[in-house]
Amino acid sequence: MRPENYEAQRQPPSNEYELNFGPNHPGIEGNYALKVKLHGDIVLEAKADGGYLHRGFEKLMEQRLWIQNIALVPRICVPDPSPMELCYSMAVEELCGLKVPQRAQWLRVMQLELSRIAAHLFTFGGHAATTGMYSTMYWGVADRDLLLDLFEEFTGGRVYSIYNIPGGVRRELPEGFLQRLTETLDYIESRLPDYDNLFFKNQVFVKRAKGTGVMSREQALEWGVTGPNLRATGLAFDVRRDDPYLVYDQLEFDIPVEESGDAWARTLVRRKELMESIRILRQVVEILPDIHGPIRAPIPNPLAWNVPAGETYTRVESSKGELCYYVVSNGGPKPYRVHVRGPSSMHAVQVLEKMSVGSRIEDIAQTMFSLDACPPEVDR
Amino acid sequence: MSQQVAHWLDNLLKEIEGIEVRRKSSRRVRVDVPADALPALLELLQGRAGYIHLSAISCVDWIEDDEFELVYHVWSYESHSLVSAHIRIAREPGVYLSVYDLYQPAGFFERDIHEMYGIHFEGSPNMEKFILTEWDGPPPMRKEFDSEAYINEHLSWQEYNPEWLQELVAEGGGVIIPPEEQRFSQKKK
Numbered sequence: 001m002r003p004e005n006y007e008a009q010r011q012p013p014s015n016e017y018e019l020n021f022g023p024n025h026p027g028i029e030g031n032y033a034l035k036v037k038l039h040g041d042i043v044l045e046a047k048a049d050g051g052y053l054h055r056g057f058e059k060l061m062e063q064r065l066w067i068q069n070i071a072l073v074p075r076i077c078v079p080d081p082s083p084m085e086l087c088y089s090m091a092v093e094e095l096c097g098l099k100v101p102q103r104a105q106w107l108r109v110m111q112l113e114l115s116r117i118a119a120h121l122f123t124f125g126g127h128a129a130t131t132g133m134y135s136t137m138y139w140g141v142a143d144r145d146l147l148l149d150l151f152e153e154f155t156g157g158r159v160y161s162i163y164n165i166p167g168g169v170r171r172e173l174p175e176g177f178l179q180r181l182t183e184t185l186d187y188i189e190s191r192l193p194d195y196d197n198l199f200f201k202n203q204v205f206v207k208r209a210k211g212t213g214v215m216s217r218e219q220a221l222e223w224g225v226t227g228p229n230l231r232a233t234g235l236a237f238d239v240r241r242d243d244p245y246l247v248y249d250q251l252e253f254d255i256p257v258e259e260s261g262d263a264w265a266r267t268l269v270r271r272k273e274l275m276e277s278i279r280i281l282r283q284v285v286e287i288l289p290d291i292h293g294p295i296r297a298p299i300p301n302p303l304a305w306n307v308p309a310g311e312t313y314t315r316v317e318s319s320k321g322e323l324c325y326y327v328v329s330n331g332g333p334k335p336y337r338v339h340v341r342g343p344s345s346m347h348a349v350q351v352l353e354k355m356s357v358g359s360r361i362e363d364i365a366q367t368m369f370s371l372d373a374c375p376p377e378v379d380r
Numbered sequence: 381m382s383q384q385v386a387h388w389l390d391n392l393l394k395e396i397e398g399i400e401v402r403r404k405s406s407r408r409v410r411v412d413v414p415a416d417a418l419p420a421l422l423e424l425l426q427g428r429a430g431y432i433h434l435s436a437i438s439c440v441d442w443i444e445d446d447e448f449e450l451v452y453h454v455w456s457y458e459s460h461s462l463v464s465a466h467i468r469i470a471r472e473p474g475v476y477l478s479v480y481d482l483y484q485p486a487g488f489f490e491r492d493i494h495e496m497y498g499i500h501f502e503g504s505p506n507m508e509k510f511i512l513t514e515w516d517g518p519p520p521m522r523k524e525f526d527s528e529a530y531i532n533e534h535l536s537w538q539e540y541n542p543e544w545l546q547e548l549v550a551e552g553g554g555v556i557i558p559p560e561e562q563r564f565s566q567k568k569k
Contacts (some may be wrong), residue, residue, distance in 0.1 A: 020463050063528075188389065224434055224485030235457070240416060240554035243407055277425075298430075313408070313453055313464055315435070326438040341436035349488050349510075379511055 003178065015039050021364060023052050028124060029368050032375035034347070038361060042293050046356035046364075047260045048349045053298060053379040061338040066092055067165065069335065074160040076340060077377045082115035083318035085164040086367060088338070090314040091327035092166035095307050096299075103288075104168035107247045110181075110284045112165055112246075112316075113277040118147040119186065120318035127267060127369040128162070128199050131208050136199045141168070143191060146184050159214045168296025178285045185278050185285075186349035192275070200271055201293035209264035209289035213355050213367035216261055223354070224346045225322025229371055232258045253280050263370030270319075306333055320344055320372050342377025349378060384439070389429055389459075393559065396421055407461045422465065422482050424450060434483035436467040439493045442522040446471045448499060452479070473554040478504035496521035 022033035037045040057076055061069045073088045074081030083238075091308055093100060125140030132207035149156040154173055155161035163169050199205055215225070217233040230237055230374045240248040240340040256272030258265035298303065309331035321343030328337040352373060356364055391497075393401050393411065399421070400412040413421050425431040428479040433455040440449040466478045490501040491510055500507065500517035508520050509515070523558040548554075554569050 049510075049513070051513050054511045056527070059527060221432060222484055224483070226433075237457060241455075243455075243462070265493075311440075311451075313438075313451075313462065314437075315462075322435065324436055324453070326436065326453070328440050337438075337440045339436065339438040341438075345486055345488055346429070350484065 010236060012372055014041065016044065028365065029373050030375040034356065034364060036356065036361070036364070043356050043359055043361060046353045048353050050286050050349070050375060050378050053299065053376045057380045058338055058340060059333055063334065066302065066305055067309055068337060070165055071162055072161060076380055077374050078114055078159065079374060080319045081120035081160050082111050082127045083316045083323050086300060087314050087316045087323055087325045088165045088256065089164040092307060094312045095310050095327065096166065098167050098297050098299065100168055100297060101294045103293050105170045105293065106284055106291055108164060109246050110163065110281060112149055113280050116151060116277045116319045120146045120270045123270060123372050124195070125200060125368070128205065128372065130231045130365040130369050131205050133199065133202065133204060138197070139195070139198070142189060146187065150181060150184055161366045164180065165296065167299045168245050172295055178288065181281065182285055185205070185281055189278055198311055200267070206264060209267060209365060209370065212263040212363050213359070213370055215355060220261070223351045225351055227317070228269045229266055229321065229342050229347055232256065232259040232269045234259045239315050239322055243315055245316065251280050251283055256345045260338050263366055264368045304333065306331055318343060319376055340380050342374065342380070344374040344377040347371045348373035348375060392424060392429060395424065409461060409463045411463055411465045413465060413467055415469050416458045418452070418467050419477060419479060420467060422454065425454055425463060426482055430456045431463055434485045435462065435494065437486060437489035437493065439497050439499065440499065441497060441521065441523045444551055448497065459480065471536060475502060477502050480504055494521065
């Protein structure tokens, strides 16, 4: 879709025209584009165009040591990097038969849920901005920053924490961290009524989002949609509960669902999920001090580590849906193949194309942000 | 997956010839089938066992065996289990059937595999380029494609040594932030 590749064509007179929506457009999430065919302002056809963020992760991973890839994987999805680390680590652990210590598992849950809250706050901001409400975006990003402070403190990295390694986690918690975590959680929770007034109950947003980008449960299942987008159609499926990993089976949390399947329902599901993540984190704060022991299992010399031959498919619930890694080892020092199945590869491509048809041009951004599409996951 | 369901699934899968079923854990089943039996297997899994969600299609290039391995991961929302169906196809000509009629998500994965490995899926709705729009080299995920060699052949290296970097190196490199100026020691209390 670069200008030099795009030739102006003489068309017969018609009310139909083509428009390049993105890659540099405030209404598009990340570097991504939709090529839309319009009649007036109604979309007749939409074609997703990705690749602007392709960095060749899967090829790069085949060329690096097992341990080096840990620094690579979180970069696949910027807003929600933690599940990437975990999913890859889980795959290596499964191939090696490593048993992760209890304490490390709880620390991982803490990291994942913090990341989920941060990702949802980010999404709310972007989504609100599509209806012209920029204040929510400023708030969301500012509040997310408090979580990034926590990440910086306990992992050393604000965005790419690189906290998980195969076998466990890298660091023990700093002194007094759980207290500071509780304070931040209290603060985020205290902010939610303000968010409700500014965004979730704001008629500017509600009227735009209700009935926009509707997807029925049957369509969602047929199109392979997962995560909050599927739950917004009324199906309570969550990898954390239905295909449990780490210690999620020991935690109490609900799976919020909505029935209407539109942009409004998807946003509400995320709003409720944020509360559930806070609830999970509170349980972690309560239980973690009583769990002692090592934070990682001993691994061989990571620079001369030949992971036993085999293949595994690991799944994690990221803030956007089902995230999976298919990892193959041929017994060598580097992975033979790593396939990343980002949740957005479904709802940012085929689903978005289908849902855009028949909608109005101004609703494309609304639909895309309500789906929480993450183009870097698609491009990898 | 309950014992009963597992047993039932095993019996169901016996209907296909040449199939090999391995239970890896309570929620993971590995199935190896001959390539021509895969559509029948998926139809059976989807229609009679509730595996309605195609989670992914993964491709592995086994260059030494001169074969591609395609892995279809399907999930059942009812029995909460994942079946990974493995098939092998010849590297040349690298052609296989699309399963888009059964699972719509296949459209994306097949297009991706086509782009990265050059496998053609017959009957897939869209085999156009998606990620590598302006790429005219060989499919890059194939094992014989050496990205470093490609770069050395097609691109040139550039010297990058600006003044600020030279100064930094002359000072011994890196920047030291004293503890009292670090973000956390500042913020607390």
